[in-house]
Amino acid sequence: MDSSLPVQAYVPEIHPTGLIPFLLLLLGGIACLVVDAATGKEGSRRYLPWIAGGTLLASITCFFLRLVPGEVFLEDTFRADAFGQLASIIILASTFVMTTMGPSLVRRRNLPSGEFYTLILFASLGMTLLAISNELLTAFISLEVFALSLYVLVGIDRRSRKAAEACFKYFVLGAFASAFLVFGIAFLYGAAHTTFLTEMAEVFRQGYVESVGPEGAVTEIPVNTMYVFVGFAFMFVGICFKLSLAPFHMWAPDVYQGGNMPAVMVVATASKVAAFAFLVHLVEALSYWQGFASGAVYIVTAVAVVSMLWGNLAALVQTNFRRMMAFSSVAHSGYMTVGILVLVALPGLMSGAELEAGQLLIRQAVILYMAGYTVMNILAFGVAYYIGGGGHMAAYRGLVYRRPLPAAGMAIAMFSLVGIGFTPPTIGFMGKFYIFKEAVQVGFVGIAVIALLASVISAFYYLNLVVTMFMRAETKPAEAPLAGTPEAPVQVGGELLARVVLVTACVLIFVFGIFPQLFIGLGETLVNGAVR
Amino acid sequence: MEPVFQANLILSTLLFTIGVLGVMWKRNAISLFMSVELMLNAANLAFVTFAFQLGLLSGGILVLFIMTVAAAEAGVGLAIFIALFRVHRHIRVDEQDMLRG
Amino acid sequence: MFLLIYSTLFALTVVFALGVLVFRNTVKSAISLVFTMLCIAANYLLMRQEFVAFIQVIVYAGAIMVVFLFVIMLLNLREPESPAWYLRGMRYWGGALAFLFFFVLAWGIQVFSVADLTPGAAALEELRRESGQAEVTQLATLMVTRYIVPFLLTSVLLLVAVIGAIVMARRKDEDGRDITFDEDEEGA
Numbered sequence: 001m002d003s004s005l006p007v008q009a010y011v012p013e014i015h016p017t018g019l020i021p022f023l024l025l026l027l028g029g030i031a032c033l034v035v036d037a038a039t040g041k042e043g044s045r046r047y048l049p050w051i052a053g054g055t056l057l058a059s060i061t062c063f064f065l066r067l068v069p070g071e072v073f074l075e076d077t078f079r080a081d082a083f084g085q086l087a088s089i090i091i092l093a094s095t096f097v098m099t100t101m102g103p104s105l106v107r108r109r110n111l112p113s114g115e116f117y118t119l120i121l122f123a124s125l126g127m128t129l130l131a132i133s134n135e136l137l138t139a140f141i142s143l144e145v146f147a148l149s150l151y152v153l154v155g156i157d158r159r160s161r162k163a164a165e166a167c168f169k170y171f172v173l174g175a176f177a178s179a180f181l182v183f184g185i186a187f188l189y190g191a192a193h194t195t196f197l198t199e200m201a202e203v204f205r206q207g208y209v210e211s212v213g214p215e216g217a218v219t220e221i222p223v224n225t226m227y228v229f230v231g232f233a234f235m236f237v238g239i240c241f242k243l244s245l246a247p248f249h250m251w252a253p254d255v256y257q258g259g260n261m262p263a264v265m266v267v268a269t270a271s272k273v274a275a276f277a278f279l280v281h282l283v284e285a286l287s288y289w290q291g292f293a294s295g296a297v298y299i300v301t302a303v304a305v306v307s308m309l310w311g312n313l314a315a316l317v318q319t320n321f322r323r324m325m326a327f328s329s330v331a332h333s334g335y336m337t338v339g340i341l342v343l344v345a346l347p348g349l350m351s352g353a354e355l356e357a358g359q360l361l362i363r364q365a366v367i368l369y370m371a372g373y374t375v376m377n378i379l380a381f382g383v384a385y386y387i388g389g390g391g392h393m394a395a396y397r398g399l400v401y402r403r404p405l406p407a408a409g410m411a412i413a414m415f416s417l418v419g420i421g422f423t424p425p426t427i428g429f430m431g432k433f434y435i436f437k438e439a440v441q442v443g444f445v446g447i448a449v450i451a452l453l454a455s456v457i458s459a460f461y462y463l464n465l466v467v468t469m470f471m472r473a474e475t476k477p478a479e480a481p482l483a484g485t486p487e488a489p490v491q492v493g494g495e496l497l498a499r500v501v502l503v504t505a506c507v508l509i510f511v512f513g514i515f516p517q518l519f520i521g522l523g524e525t526l527v528n529g530a531v532r
Numbered sequence: 533m534e535p536v537f538q539a540n541l542i543l544s545t546l547l548f549t550i551g552v553l554g555v556m557w558k559r560n561a562i563s564l565f566m567s568v569e570l571m572l573n574a575a576n577l578a579f580v581t582f583a584f585q586l587g588l589l590s591g592g593i594l595v596l597f598i599m600t601v602a603a604a605e606a607g608v609g610l611a612i613f614i615a616l617f618r619v620h621r622h623i624r625v626d627e628q629d630m631l632r633g
Numbered sequence: 634m635f636l637l638i639y640s641t642l643f644a645l646t647v648v649f650a651l652g653v654l655v656f657r658n659t660v661k662s663a664i665s666l667v668f669t670m671l672c673i674a675a676n677y678l679l680m681r682q683e684f685v686a687f688i689q690v691i692v693y694a695g696a697i698m699v700v701f702l703f704v705i706m707l708l709n710l711r712e713p714e715s716p717a718w719y720l721r722g723m724r725y726w727g728g729a730l731a732f733l734f735f736f737v738l739a740w741g742i743q744v745f746s747v748a749d750l751t752p753g754a755a756a757l758e759e760l761r762r763e764s765g766q767a768e769v770t771q772l773a774t775l776m777v778t779r780y781i782v783p784f785l786l787t788s789v790l791l792l793v794a795v796i797g798a799i800v801m802a803r804r805k806d807e808d809g810r811d812i813t814f815d816e817d818e819e820g821a
Contacts, residue, residue, distance in 0.1 A: 179571035604794035611801035
């Protein structure tokens with residue numbers, strides 16, 4: 001495309017206000033470093049949570065102030081449609097919850113607070129940019145920014161051997177995945193002669209690339225089918241690693257078990273939302289290529305089915321809460337991939353305005369699911385963090401009698417995660433309902449049935465945890481870990497903000513579960529009223 | 533002489549395959565990470581070949597950025613390996629088994 | 634003559650890459666990787682991408698590999714037998730699968746070749762002659778126009794890498810004491 005030409009008079013669509021939320025994150029991260037250097041250990045522990053949390057809230061506010069245009073901006077590099085903006089808000093909210101958990105973690109494990117909060121902010125910068133990026137190279141570098149930050153955040157607790165191992169495994173498989181991603185990008189670049197997704201969609205729609213040869217002769221080069229498929233397959237594998245979709249999920253249980261809980265929470269929620277948002281934009285661009293659905297449907301179906309079944313079956317036999325949640329997240333990524341499947345198949349079934357309406361519907365279903373998944377996981381991981389106990393099931397035994405409020409929160413999260421049958425008014429149910437409805441309408445009835453069966457399996461282990469919480473504790477309180485040891489529970493009462501956040505998560509599960517249109521409508525409002 | 537460079541794509545795929553095999557076979561974290569570098573090099577070769585064949589300029593840019601990413605990754609990765617080495621006095625990947633269900 | 638140079642280079646690249654794979658000794662493996670990278674740089678030169686070739690030599694073969702060798706020497710590493718933890722027992726059929734995959738891919742790339750359709754190097758030469766600019770100038774212009782965002786993001790990436798490397802490699806904790814490992818801990 002025009003990247004091959006020497007610089008020409010190119011009028012860029014910059015929309016500088018759209019950059020404000022991201023610049024805020026960048027400046028906030030640098031401010032954390034500077035304040036940390038200026039105030040020393042105690043001072044930075046006192047001020048940095050406020051700086052980091054405030055920056056994240058300010059960044060979310062920028063989206064609500066409609067500073068980000070709901071279209072492509074900054075020379076087509078970003079595309080902040082309703083989907084991307086909502087994904088960004090979810091990501092920022094998730095990282096905000098991490099900052100509220102930060103102070104207790106930093107104090108308890110004696111972590112370097114300056115680096116901790118800076119990396120949180122840079123990770124959120126990378127994730128939000130990935131969620132709205134419209135260009136493959138930008139997407140790749142944003143992905144690396146947040147991946148490197150998260151590797152380090154997972155392993156930041158240097159006193160823990162398990163954290164070192166988790167960090168190592170996360171890094172090795174993450175680097176492996178990013179090599180796949182780059183190789184895929186190379187072949188897509190070869191197919192479409194551009195790295196910009198909107199241009200790519202245009203090339204695939206018309207089926208050829210116009211190339212300017214010597215003496216200005218224009219030749220039409222047909223799009224190479226092989227390159228498109230190789231490119232997509234490799235990029236998909238790379239993203240599957242990030243989404244911990246089976247069979248590329250082997251890092252997830254170890255990282256969830258070994259990393260510190262706040263970082264794991266962000267790995268489980270925000271990083272997946274970001275990667276998924278990017279996958280949706282990528283698949284949307286590629287699906288215009290006429291032969292795309294015929295091949296890609298098989299890859300995506302296989303991954304979705306294997307993830308849903310394997311994730312839920314493996315979660316059944318776990319004895320550790322964190323490993324159980326890891327396999328549960330594999331299964332949930334599988335449910336979301338059903339949405340991708342619909343997106344792949346859609347252009348083969350309809351066209352024009354009908355197609356756009358269909359894509360909008362499935363984007364809304366996916367974003368609703370991601371919001372629900374994030375809220376439920378924040379609640380589950382948040383409660384688990386404040387209960388302590390390293391994820392051993394023993395810590396949950398008789399929790400209802402010892403600490404009724406956290407137990408209630410955990411029970412709500414578990415019921416919502418089941419998301420089927422007897423839990424209608426929760427967001428977990430609504431998310432699944434919308435995605436499966438779209439799948440059935442497009443004709444993937446078999447997939448929808450498998451997904452429902454998988455959800456039924458999942459009910460066993462989620463409800464098993466709820467039952468465990470009601471069982472009488474076998475251990476005497478005297479045998480419980482002493483205060484000051486790493487296993488000791490964190491007192492929720494000491495942290496008002498954390499309590500507020502978890503209660504908000506509980507409320508949101510029901511509010512969005514009963515009024516899902518509220519959330520979807522929010523996205524449309526943000527985009528349609530955006531400052532141009 | 534251009535058609536010859538079509539073979540570069542084969543070479544790139546071959547290097548990538550060797551890299552994948554390296555990640556599968558190597559037990560030492562550093563050798564494993566070197567295989568990842570080989571895979572990134574394979575991708576770079578594909579980029580430059582495409583840019584050359586299709587008469588594009590942007591391929592060179594992409595390669596430069598990927599090299600930067602590789603350097604950043606290597607920096608963090610080797611630091612993580614050193615941290616792990618302090619734990620075990622070795623960095624053999626298959627002997628990392630503290631975490632299990 | 635050109636074909637001879639190219640095929641020699643092709644063979645050398647593959648041989649050195651296989652060297653990375655088969656050498657037990659980590660240092661030999663690293664040196665083999667350096668030579669693979671040099672061969673790739675020569676390949677870039679054949680494609681007249683001079684700037685990229687030089688960067689490949691300086692940054693990749695020079696800087697990154699030196700860091701690798703440095704860490705290998707620092708930690709005094711050797712490569713033991715037997716495959717990695719997550720693929721135990723999959724060594725041989727995994728390898729067979731990988732090469733099968735390679736042949737399918739290579740066949741596909743040959744069959745679906747577009748070499749005869751593309752304007753190729755001639756167009757690039759034409760482009761350069763018309764603009765009267767060196768390769769570096771053109772790359773630089775592109776970098777600060779269309780690819781300005783990745784360029785800026787790279788600075789964030791490098792900052793993250795610096796912070797991350799410091800966090801992961803340091804010996805002392807916040808209070809300036811040596812980091813000791815918890816006994817039988819559950820972490821956070």
